[in-house]
Amino acid sequence: MESRSKKSVVIVGAGIIGLCTAHYALKKGHTVTIVERGNPEHDMASLGNAGMVVPSHFVPLAAPGMVSYGLRTMWNPESPFYVRPRLDRDLIAWGLKFMRSATAEHVARSAPILRDLNMLSRACYVELARDFGNSFGLVQRGLLMLTRTSHAFEDEKRAALQAHALGIPADIVTPDEAARIDPGLAMNINGAVFFPNDCHLSPADLVHKLTREVQAQGATIQWNTEVTSWEANKAGAMDRVKTTSGFIEADEFVVAGGVWTPQIARQLSARLPMQAGKGYSLTVPNLPKQPRVCSILVEDRVAVTPMGNTVRFGGTMEITGLDEQINHRRVLGITKSVTRYFPEYTPNIFDGISPWCGLRPCTPDGLPYIGRLIGHKNVSVAAGHAMMGLSLAPVTGLLMSQVLSDEVPAVDLTLVAPDRFNNRTITHH
Numbered sequence: 001m002e003s004r005s006k007k008s009v010v011i012v013g014a015g016i017i018g019l020c021t022a023h024y025a026l027k028k029g030h031t032v033t034i035v036e037r038g039n040p041e042h043d044m045a046s047l048g049n050a051g052m053v054v055p056s057h058f059v060p061l062a063a064p065g066m067v068s069y070g071l072r073t074m075w076n077p078e079s080p081f082y083v084r085p086r087l088d089r090d091l092i093a094w095g096l097k098f099m100r101s102a103t104a105e106h107v108a109r110s111a112p113i114l115r116d117l118n119m120l121s122r123a124c125y126v127e128l129a130r131d132f133g134n135s136f137g138l139v140q141r142g143l144l145m146l147t148r149t150s151h152a153f154e155d156e157k158r159a160a161l162q163a164h165a166l167g168i169p170a171d172i173v174t175p176d177e178a179a180r181i182d183p184g185l186a187m188n189i190n191g192a193v194f195f196p197n198d199c200h201l202s203p204a205d206l207v208h209k210l211t212r213e214v215q216a217q218g219a220t221i222q223w224n225t226e227v228t229s230w231e232a233n234k235a236g237a238m239d240r241v242k243t244t245s246g247f248i249e250a251d252e253f254v255v256a257g258g259v260w261t262p263q264i265a266r267q268l269s270a271r272l273p274m275q276a277g278k279g280y281s282l283t284v285p286n287l288p289k290q291p292r293v294c295s296i297l298v299e300d301r302v303a304v305t306p307m308g309n310t311v312r313f314g315g316t317m318e319i320t321g322l323d324e325q326i327n328h329r330r331v332l333g334i335t336k337s338v339t340r341y342f343p344e345y346t347p348n349i350f351d352g353i354s355p356w357c358g359l360r361p362c363t364p365d366g367l368p369y370i371g372r373l374i375g376h377k378n379v380s381v382a383a384g385h386a387m388m389g390l391s392l393a394p395v396t397g398l399l400m401s402q403v404l405s406d407e408v409p410a411v412d413l414t415l416v417a418p419d420r421f422n423n424r425t426i427t428h429h
């Protein structure tokens with residue numbers, strides 16, 4: 001396809017990744033249409049998440065210890081990680097790839113790119129907050145990794161040293177020092193690691209602001225419109241997508257469909273292994289005591305984020321397919337852990353609070369898919385960010401805008417190439 005500087009771009013999905021891609025593509029002067037199957041009020045992972053921007057998260061989900069952790073906790077109905085065993089070809093293939101990726105070498109290879117992506121994204125957030133009058137509540141006060149046991153504290157101390165080696169600031173702190181960092185709420189802990197560069201924000205306010213902004217900048221959003229198939233021209237380039245409201249033509253297409261991305265791309269013969277990692281959150285308003293900084297309850301893998309006059313508690317990674325049912329036993333696991341770490345919070349703070357659930361798009365190696373598909377030069381993928389989708393959304397949008405403009409991306413995209421598992425399969429056969 002001929003390279004043109006200003007192009008028409010169709011983005012599939014109005015989640016945080018699609019919206020950020022639209023924002024940065026518009027800044028480059030492209031014409032943008034977002035196709036979203038939901039209505040303007042539809043729910044999605046991008047809304048109820050914990051809102052953390054996390055340069056501290058340089059270890060991908062596929063890391064040593066995760067497989068044995070999953071097997072150990074499988075029989076505990078309140079555990080924060082669960083894989084429902086199913087005789088499903090995609091799940092088995094994904095699981096094998098996950099196991100192959102969960103090595104120290106993979107973590108060492110992935111950590112620098114996750115650091116670079118997260119740091120650049122954080123800088124984008126500071127810029128967006130400035131440009132949007134911080135209407136999405138960006139708070140730059142850091143994140144506390146709270147531990148209750150000496151074993152977990154030792155693990156976190158080791159992670160802090162790894163962070164230092166990568167140039168990421170991380171302070172090992174005593175319970176008294178943690179209390180000085182966050183005097184808002186008493187903590188029942190053994191020690192903590194403080195990551196001063198992490199931030200938090202209100203994801204729903206961000207999504208709504210970006211939705212309005214991209215439209216004000218000239219993007220069209222076609223709500224209630226599902227992409228169902230693709231049509232190539234004689235030269236083999238895609239020139240239109242078929243949707244439930246008819247065909248839409250464009251020079252470039254970006255699939256940002258969250259956990260549904262493999263379904264959307266299947267017809268393109270692109271294999272994008274992905275499993276849904278279901279998580280829950282509970283948002284409690286008007287608590288008499290509120291934390292000032294966000295935290296992760298390390299042993300129980302629960303995220304705690306102050307958001308305006310509410311506190312959001314999020315957690316659980318259930319690999320149970322494209323299933324959005326709420327498992328109340330696991331929600332109970334989250335609420336119990338909150339009361340263990342924060343003695344001023346009693347179980348009744350959750351009375352009458354409805355749990356929310358969302359599906360994280362999880363790749364087998366814990367790295368997102370960002371970039372063009374090899375087989376279809378004008379189709380790109382921006383998806384698979386698992387538990388870092390909000391954090392990495394602006395940098396993903398920025399990188400996609402560079403790809404669409406045929407510029408050299410600010411971060412080398414080799415490790416996040418969407419076709420990386422196709423290549424591996426081809427070499428094996």
Ligand SMILES: Cc1cc2nc3c(=O)[nH]c(=O)nc-3n(C[C@H](O)[C@H](O)[C@H](O)COP(=O)(O)OP(=O)(O)OC[C@H]3O[C@@H](n4cnc5c(N)ncnc54)[C@H](O)[C@@H]3O)c2cc1C
Pocket residue numbers: 012013014015016017018035036037038043044045046047048049050051052053054225226227228256257258259260261264277278279280281303314315357358359360361382383384385386387388389390391392
């Ligand atoms: C409990 C929980 C806590 C989390 N906490 C954090 C956090 O603190 N920090 C962080 O960085 N991340 C966090 N995440 C992860 C984050 O929420 C996700 O990674 C992110 O929202 C994914 O965004 P997305 O745009 O890829 O997908 P989505 O938000 O799922 O959006 C995809 C969109 O594509 C649309 N779509 C799908 N198929 C089609 C089609 N065929 N045609 C048209 N439209 C289509 C869908 O309707 C949807 O609107 C958390 C997730 C959960 C569940």
